[in-house]
Amino acid sequence: MTNLINVQNLEKSYKNKKVIHDLSFQVEKGEILCFLGPNGAGKSTTINILTGALGFDSGKVDYCGQSIHKNLGGFKRKLGVVPQDLALYEDLSGKQNVEFFASLYGLKGDKLRRQSHEALAFTGLLEKSEDKVDTYSGGMKRRLNIACAIAHQPDLLIMDEPTVGIDPQSRNHILGSIKKLRDRGMTILYTTHYMEEVEEISTRIIIMDKGELIASGTKESLKESIENEKQYWIEIENPERISADLFYQIEGVKAVAIKGKKIGVTSVKGIENLDRIINVLIKIAAKIKGISCESASLETVFLDLTGKSLRD
Numbered sequence: 411m412t413n414l415i416n417v418q419n420l421e422k423s424y425k426n427k428k429v430i431h432d433l434s435f436q437v438e439k440g441e442i443l444c445f446l447g448p449n450g451a452g453k454s455t456t457i458n459i460l461t462g463a464l465g466f467d468s469g470k471v472d473y474c475g476q477s478i479h480k481n482l483g484g485f486k487r488k489l490g491v492v493p494q495d496l497a498l499y500e501d502l503s504g505k506q507n508v509e510f511f512a513s514l515y516g517l518k519g520d521k522l523r524r525q526s527h528e529a530l531a532f533t534g535l536l537e538k539s540e541d542k543v544d545t546y547s548g549g550m551k552r553r554l555n556i557a558c559a560i561a562h563q564p565d566l567l568i569m570d571e572p573t574v575g576i577d578p579q580s581r582n583h584i585l586g587s588i589k590k591l592r593d594r595g596m597t598i599l600y601t602t603h604y605m606e607e608v609e610e611i612s613t614r615i616i617i618m619d620k621g622e623l624i625a626s627g628t629k630e631s632l633k634e635s636i637e638n639e640k641q642y643w644i645e646i647e648n649p650e651r652i653s654a655d656l657f658y659q660i661e662g663v664k665a666v667a668i669k670g671k672k673i674g675v676t677s678v679k680g681i682e683n684l685d686r687i688i689n690v691l692i693k694i695a696a697k698i699k700g701i702s703c704e705s706a707s708l709e710t711v712f713l714d715l716t717g718k719s720l721r722d
Contacts, residue, residue: 412439414566414597415460420469422455422621429455430466431621437566437599442592444608445601447618448716453601454494456618457570460599461491473566487515490564492556494571500544504535507543508557515562529561532590534583549580556584560591567591568599573607585611605708615708619716632711639664640703641710642675642684647697649673656694660686665713671699676714 415437422430430452437443447453458464459471462482471478478485498507508526517525530536533553543551552572559567569588573581588611592598602608608615608629615632617625625632646652652673654666662681667674675687684701691698704710 414439414474416472418470421467423467429621433623435616435623435626437597439597440592440595441613442588442598442600442611444612444615445618446608446615446712451618452621453618457568457601461489461568462486488565490559490567492559492569492572494574496551496555498543498551498554501542503540503542504530504554505539507554508561511558512561517562525563526561529557533557533587549576552576552580553584566597570601571603608708617712617715624715629708638679639676639710639714640679642687643702643704644673645671645699647699651694651696656690657687667713674713676710
């Protein structure tokens with residue numbers, strides 16, 4: 411495949427604190443590359459650098475073999491951005507929003523109207539396109555945000571958590587749209603806090619933590635990399651008694667995550683330690699409601715590599 415974006419040895423600091431360290435990766439033409447990382451991993455900083463909105467200390471970022479900063483205007487015309495925070499004019503109609511943002515990329519006249527119409531139709535908003543945005547639901551606004559980003563038909567679409575806070579139906583519509591855009595030849599870089607989205611749409615995944623790339627590959631290859639592990643999920647009634655540190659002294663335990671009333675313990679296969687895990691819970695008078703054992707999942711991979719849950 412052809413490299414669309416090439417990032418090499420990227421470094422970025424804020425007030426003498428390094429937030430991106432020696433980061434190198436490629437974005438291949440026609441892929442859906444999903445970025446994963448806990449809060450503070452450096453995802454947003456990386457995204458802002460890739461959009462040209464933020465500078466960096468050293469390293470390089472090339473688009474089609476040329477530094478993005480040597481031809482920033484040309485690069486941005488090939489780029490569509492769906493920000494995490496909605497960027498819409500609520501006192502204008504959906505159609506007016508799309509046409510305004512598309513005009514910033516040089517579209518005008520019949521081409522502007524045609525491609526704006528196509529973007530609204532693609533996102534399922536054509537019937538509501540004359541309505542003011544302040545009458546839209548949260549899911550509709552998210553879809554309009556996407557319409558504004560794709561009306562100029564970019565080669566590269568960067569989407570920063572585009573499904574935050576929306577209903578399942580809107581989320582499914584957006585995920586389906588992303589796969590259709592890729593089928594049309596668009597390259598998509600996608601960040602999310604929802605592992606199930608990565609499972610559904612990713613062609614490749616990059617996992618970051620503390621400003622560094624710690625793993626990359628397809629979801630299948632990442633799962634295979636920890637095929638010697640298993641994960642127990644234990645549901646308890648009184649999670650306030652639980653500390654992850656209680657389990658790390660047990661042989662074979664590699665990572666622990668606490669999600670509400672569930673504890674996820676990742677352990678090396680072949681070491682039978684469930685009885686010791688249960689004994690720890692009994693000693694602190696935890697009331698066990700259920701136990702299950704799962705093979706490797708993306709959640710397990712993430713937990714194993716970072717030691718924390720994706721939403722931590």
